[in-house]
Amino acid sequence: MELLATRARDYRPPTWLAILRGLLGPTIVVLLAVVLQRYSKSLFADEYRVWDDVLLKVGVNVILAVSLNIVNGYTGQFSIGHAGFMAVGGYTAAFLSYYGSFALWGDTMPHGGFLSCVSEPAEFVGRFADTGDAWFLLVLLAAGLAAALAGVVVGLPSIRLRGDYLAIVTLGFGEIVRVLLDSTEGTLSAEEIPEHSWASRAHYLGGPMGFFGQPFYTTHFWVWLFAGVTILTAYRLKASTFGRAFLAIRENEVAAQSIGVSTTSYKVYAFVISAFFAGIAGALYAHQLGNALAPSELCYQKSFDVIIMVVIGGMGSITGSILGAVLVTALPEWLRQPTHVWHVGLAMILVALAFSRFRVSRTVVLMALLTAALELMRFLSLHYEVNLERYRMILYALSLIAFMLLRPQGFFGVYEAWDAVRFWRLRPRGKTAAVGATP
Amino acid sequence: MDGLSVGSLYALIALGYTMVYGVLQFINFAHGDIVMIGAWLSFWICARLGWAGNDAPPSLARAAATLLFAMVVCGTLGFLIERLAYRPLRSAPRLNILITAIGMSLLLENVGQLPIVFGTENQGMPGLLPKETLLSVAGVNITLIDVLIIGCSIALMAGLNHLVYSTRLGLAMRAASFDTKTASLMGVNINRTISLAFVIGAMLAAAAGFLYAVKYTNLNQPAFPTWILLGLTAFVAAVVGGIGNIRGAMIGGVLIGLLEKFGTAYVSSSFKEVYVFSILILVLLFKPTGILGSARVEKV
Amino acid sequence: MSSPVPHDMRSSESLKFPKNWSSKPRVWDRLMSHVAARRGLAIMAVVATLAGCGESNSNTPATPGTPAAPAAPSMTPDAPKVPAAPAQGDAAKATDGTKKDDADAKGDTIKVGHYASMTGSEATFGQTTEDGVRLALEEINAAGGVRGKKLEVITYDTQSNAQGASSAVTRLITQDKVVALLGEVASTRSIAGGQVAQQLGIPMVSPSSTNPKVTQIGPMIFRVCFIDPFQGTVMAKFSSENLKLTKVAVLYDKSQAYSTGLNDFFQQAFKKLGGTITTVQTYKGGDPDFSAQLTTIRDSGAEAIYIPGYYNEIASIALQARKLGIKSPLMGGDGWESPKLMEIAGESVEGCYYSNHYAPEDERPEVKTFVEKYKAKHKGEVPGALSACGYDAAKILADAMGRAKSLSGKDIAAALAETKDFKGVSGNITIDAQRNANKSAVVLQIKGGKPIFVASVDPL
Numbered sequence A: 001m002e003l004l005a006t007r008a009r010d011y012r013p014p015t016w017l018a019i020l021r022g023l024l025g026p027t028i029v030v031l032l033a034v035v036l037q038r039y040s041k042s043l044f045a046d047e048y049r050v051w052d053d054v055l056l057k058v059g060v061n062v063i064l065a066v067s068l069n070i071v072n073g074y075t076g077q078f079s080i081g082h083a084g085f086m087a088v089g090g091y092t093a094a095f096l097s098y099y100g101s102f103a104l105w106g107d108t109m110p111h112g113g114f115l116s117c118v119s120e121p122a123e124f125v126g127r128f129a130d131t132g133d134a135w136f137l138l139v140l141l142a143a144g145l146a147a148a149l150a151g152v153v154v155g156l157p158s159i160r161l162r163g164d165y166l167a168i169v170t171l172g173f174g175e176i177v178r179v180l181l182d183s184t185e186g187t188l189s190a191e192e193i194p195e196h197s198w199a200s201r202a203h204y205l206g207g208p209m210g211f212f213g214q215p216f217y218t219t220h221f222w223v224w225l226f227a228g229v230t231i232l233t234a235y236r237l238k239a240s241t242f243g244r245a246f247l248a249i250r251e252n253e254v255a256a257q258s259i260g261v262s263t264t265s266y267k268v269y270a271f272v273i274s275a276f277f278a279g280i281a282g283a284l285y286a287h288q289l290g291n292a293l294a295p296s297e298l299c300y301q302k303s304f305d306v307i308i309m310v311v312i313g314g315m316g317s318i319t320g321s322i323l324g325a326v327l328v329t330a331l332p333e334w335l336r337q338p339t340h341v342w343h344v345g346l347a348m349i350l351v352a353l354a355f356s357r358f359r360v361s362r363t364v365v366l367m368a369l370l371t372a373a374l375e376l377m378r379f380l381s382l383h384y385e386v387n388l389e390r391y392r393m394i395l396y397a398l399s400l401i402a403f404m405l406l407r408p409q410g411f412f413g414v415y416e417a418w419d420a421v422r423f424w425r426l427r428p429r430g431k432t433a434a435v436g437a438t439p
Numbered sequence B: 001m002d003g004l005s006v007g008s009l010y011a012l013i014a015l016g017y018t019m020v021y022g023v024l025q026f027i028n029f030a031h032g033d034i035v036m037i038g039a040w041l042s043f044w045i046c047a048r049l050g051w052a053g054n055d056a057p058p059s060l061a062r063a064a065a066t067l068l069f070a071m072v073v074c075g076t077l078g079f080l081i082e083r084l085a086y087r088p089l090r091s092a093p094r095l096n097i098l099i100t101a102i103g104m105s106l107l108l109e110n111v112g113q114l115p116i117v118f119g120t121e122n123q124g125m126p127g128l129l130p131k132e133t134l135l136s137v138a139g140v141n142i143t144l145i146d147v148l149i150i151g152c153s154i155a156l157m158a159g160l161n162h163l164v165y166s167t168r169l170g171l172a173m174r175a176a177s178f179d180t181k182t183a184s185l186m187g188v189n190i191n192r193t194i195s196l197a198f199v200i201g202a203m204l205a206a207a208a209g210f211l212y213a214v215k216y217t218n219l220n221q222p223a224f225p226t227w228i229l230l231g232l233t234a235f236v237a238a239v240v241g242g243i244g245n246i247r248g249a250m251i252g253g254v255l256i257g258l259l260e261k262f263g264t265a266y267v268s269s270s271f272k273e274v275y276v277f278s279i280l281i282l283v284l285l286f287k288p289t290g291i292l293g294s295a296r297v298e299k300v
Numbered sequence C: 001m002s003s004p005v006p007h008d009m010r011s012s013e014s015l016k017f018p019k020n021w022s023s024k025p026r027v028w029d030r031l032m033s034h035v036a037a038r039r040g041l042a043i044m045a046v047v048a049t050l051a052g053c054g055e056s057n058s059n060t061p062a063t064p065g066t067p068a069a070p071a072a073p074s075m076t077p078d079a080p081k082v083p084a085a086p087a088q089g090d091a092a093k094a095t096d097g098t099k100k101d102d103a104d105a106k107g108d109t110i111k112v113g114h115y116a117s118m119t120g121s122e123a124t125f126g127q128t129t130e131d132g133v134r135l136a137l138e139e140i141n142a143a144g145g146v147r148g149k150k151l152e153v154i155t156y157d158t159q160s161n162a163q164g165a166s167s168a169v170t171r172l173i174t175q176d177k178v179v180a181l182l183g184e185v186a187s188t189r190s191i192a193g194g195q196v197a198q199q200l201g202i203p204m205v206s207p208s209s210t211n212p213k214v215t216q217i218g219p220m221i222f223r224v225c226f227i228d229p230f231q232g233t234v235m236a237k238f239s240s241e242n243l244k245l246t247k248v249a250v251l252y253d254k255s256q257a258y259s260t261g262l263n264d265f266f267q268q269a270f271k272k273l274g275g276t277i278t279t280v281q282t283y284k285g286g287d288p289d290f291s292a293q294l295t296t297i298r299d300s301g302a303e304a305i306y307i308p309g310y311y312n313e314i315a316s317i318a319l320q321a322r323k324l325g326i327k328s329p330l331m332g333g334d335g336w337e338s339p340k341l342m343e344i345a346g347e348s349v350e351g352c353y354y355s356n357h358y359a360p361e362d363e364r365p366e367v368k369t370f371v372e373k374y375k376a377k378h379k380g381e382v383p384g385a386l387s388a389c390g391y392d393a394a395k396i397l398a399d400a401m402g403r404a405k406s407l408s409g410k411d412i413a414a415a416l417a418e419t420k421d422f423k424g425v426s427g428n429i430t431i432d433a434q435r436n437a438n439k440s441a442v443v444l445q446i447k448g449g450k451p452i453f454v455a456s457v458d459p460l
Helices: A002-010 A016-043 A046-074 A082-105 A132-159 A164-182 A220-239 A241-251 A253-258 A263-286 A300-313 A318-336 A342-355 A362-383 A388-406 A419-425 B002-024 B031-048 B060-089 B094-113 B144-166 B168-178 B180-185 B190-216 B225-241 B246-266 B269-286 C008-016 C019-035 C040-058 C086-106 C123-142 C162-174 C187-200 C212-217 C228-242 C257-272 C291-299 C311-323 C339-349 C365-377 C385-403 C409-417
Strands: B133-137 B140-143 C109-116 C150-157 C180-183 C204-206 C221-223 C247-253 C276-283 C304-306 C330-332 C353-356 C422-424 C427-431 C441-447 C450-457
Touching: A016 A046, A016 A220, A046 A082, A046 A220, A046 A241, A046 A263, A046 A300, A046 A318, A046 C162, A082 A132, A082 A164, A082 A263, A082 A300, A132 A164, A132 A220, A132 A263, A132 B269, A164 A300, A164 B225, A164 B269, A220 A241, A220 A263, A220 A318, A241 A253, A241 A263, A253 A263, A300 A318, A300 A388, A300 B094, A318 A388, A318 C162, A342 A362, A362 A388, A388 B060, A388 B094, B002 B031, B002 B144, B002 B168, B002 B190, B002 B225, B002 B246, B031 B060, B031 B094, B031 B190, B031 B225, B060 B094, B060 B190, B140 B144, B144 B168, B144 B190, B144 B246, B168 B180, B168 B190, B180 B190, B225 B246, B225 B269, B246 B269, B246 C291, C109 C123, C109 C162, C109 C385, C123 C150, C123 C365, C123 C385, C150 C162, C162 C180, C162 C187, C180 C187, C180 C385, C187 C204, C187 C212, C187 C221, C187 C257, C204 C385, C212 C221, C221 C409, C228 C257, C228 C304, C228 C330, C228 C353, C228 C441, C228 C450, C247 C257, C247 C291, C257 C276, C276 C291, C291 C311, C311 C330, C311 C339, C353 C450, C365 C385, C385 C409, C385 C422
Parallel strands: C109 C150, C109 C180, C180 C204, C204 C221, C247 C276, C247 C304, C304 C330, C330 C353
Antiparallel strands: B133 B140, C353 C441, C422 C427, C441 C450
């Protein structure tokens, strides 16, 4: 009581500066998204266009990895059904944008404005609210909500299950979603749509062939806007009461319960938040040019990919998830035509050195080895005509195992890139304990 | 009858999951791929020895030799995998081992796909066993192969049962699964025991792979989803029966096999996975430890 | 680019941007320096990651002299703008094309891209198609190439997934500067890759994607095989008219668009011809066991079973059907095509029928030389339909490239569309208005472990 009274007395409304500081993150995210949208076409013109494509995929994978990190990294639960949430979101979005577009404009053509004008003649520029931009935003949010709902459904069994059992249930969820989608019929064409009611259109989701005909609204703006929002949410979550509860569950579920954390409801929350963003990622995936929104593409292998991203980066680390997403997405592309990577490797080694306060740690060795291995691969493919693509999956698997053996906590462990600053400030003097998260 | 023979295959695979889970408490995702390797190895050795082709005469001796070969090689493989990939991670969080297992599974599949190993084509397993129909009861054909599969599985499981419950090695295994630390204090060589669990699991998987190859004679290429689904279904069987429990795995396997068969025959054939995973979720919701997985002491 | 218009990009896009756009970077910089001490670092890290990614991009193209990543847009004013849409892209495409012509005036090869599943669960498809393409390439180059230059085929793996297909296509077009594409067997991946090709204005010829939706993508997408409706109808016609069947059961793969498509059209046509479908059963790719479905089919009293699936499951189905005592013939589509089917299933598929693109023992000279050359190259192996289709696709493309006015995407596509009565291995191919191949299908019967030509069914 005393404490509460003191707190009430001392309470000051947030100052303008504080409010502005709070708004800084979202502003930067929006600005970054707009900048990317504005310059991507010139930055990735012509022969760089491959990387334009890769950057979009990286963005979607960043959303997936960071959101999966909330369940797997923060809360310590193990979900391998992330692709299932993605599928729920993706199909909801495709359904709304394809059949909804018909209801709004009377055709199934794309109606993108400035923000989503990938497949739209440049002359078509209208007010935000009139174009596909506004609709696509709604579609994305609806997809997130639908996936969040699925998150509740999957989260509920976690009341009684833990660990590996939960993993299998989430896997089963993903498989069930896939089988159900397989049993739908092919997408209706524009002429056929009026003959079917809204409810019966839900039966025409493309079947095994995949959903076909949705407009390609996914651009750098949308991808990086939502990637930013996801990162920001994950970042703020980590410092909030909510996020602390997640971390407590990860560290020790019984102890968390004993200090009054309702472990069951927090686990469901974690699933819901994570699923929401996975749904949005699915929606972005569904509307990206060159992707197939087909059940076979969104099966457990996709879930495994996301897990690999999170694990390589470091479970519980946002920066790590981002790094993992970048690596896993760009690596297959890189293997098609390997280039020099020593400069990237050098940068990584420097980052690793900063972490280890300029001692040669295991991470530094790992980085050096990784760089050397990649350079060796490049050398081999150039001079001995080894077709690396053929051995891609083997390399992938080997590096995954090597990672687990040499640096099981991933690149970043539970730390973030910005923790490096704290390491810098706290130079090792005697037995200064490592500040920051617990290992 | 078909359900029974498929079920006993699942049971054989599920045993591997259960044993590893019992000792190390983790899902060995690479187990399904050991089954694949076992099946392909039996094909490979037959092709090498010139027993391939449909006109090759059925011969029990050859079948036994093939089975033995597959089991020995896979046992070695299981030992190596444990030694090189899992043992260094013994003290790491369980999740890390799980991910290593996923990596191992990817590795086995893709190495298997290389042209110098098994290639990417389907292959036909030679008919090592006669394709006779023994008798036909009420429209159900009982074939020799099915009988042999069931017999072989029962023999292997009985052997395992004996090993675990009536020998010193089995005692060590049970002790290790009950409490690793205490067991090692009591003089049980934990490393050897865990290795043994892996080797036996891999050998059973190889046997399952061989029997699978003989039953279906059409081998899908190593990275085909069949193998992964086979492993997953077997894992579900292990969970349903009560993971960590040998007898549970047997019951679970047969149950899942029968369920799958009756589901596809009487309801609809396109929702096979839905049946399997629904039964899993139901069992987990109402009896999370599985059918036989009560708090029994002799978990393995 | 023929006429380097300085900055048409900025002028066209400034419409949509606030006028004071150019002042934004300064605001940005100030913001960054202001907050750099604390939270800004987080964002800096993200930016750094992105920059690192950009950095690695810049060094990617094979041209060693390329300068570092253009950070400012002003550095690439003369880069050809990637056509944003087919409607608006016409002008850009034309310029693109002239640029390509200039480019290959320097080099002595013309590049064509091939994207195929070389690894993953459907690796065989890509590998056999690639064999056919390579054979065609050798022949074309031995005969002097196209337009006096050697043809070069660059092959990328799609990893048996759609994302791999689209990124392979993007890379082939934008980095390797191919003038045309060959690609993909599976329709899902052809659609993924085709959408990119269509948008970038490069013509694509699919060797054996039979789903109708593939060529519906747009005017740049072609194929040299027949489509699912045709194939389903062919088999219905054949079983009703040649085999005089009235009761047929269907067993199809629910997870494959190919299989569901064939099933639909077979049922439609067969019912129209007065037959009855006794039962419709489904399976899923990768299932090992079909005895439940087959038992139902056996009890339904069907005279034949139509199984439009891929050979790997067909082998299992046939073996199990015989085990269950089903003696009636099985029928299927081009997915059956593989010597492995006869090898694995042996006697079980004796007497079964399937529709296909071509018959290896056809007496036409094109087929004979193709089979001979293929056998010489592959240790006496008989080429499969996928190889034949890959071969035809490459040949037709080379033919069109030879006839085209220039090597721009538009001109090649126009030449492709004019293809008429091309003497391909898989028949006389005419490209119709929907950019599909108009040609006859053959029905084969398996006899003595070999497919034997039974009938040729003409397009309807």
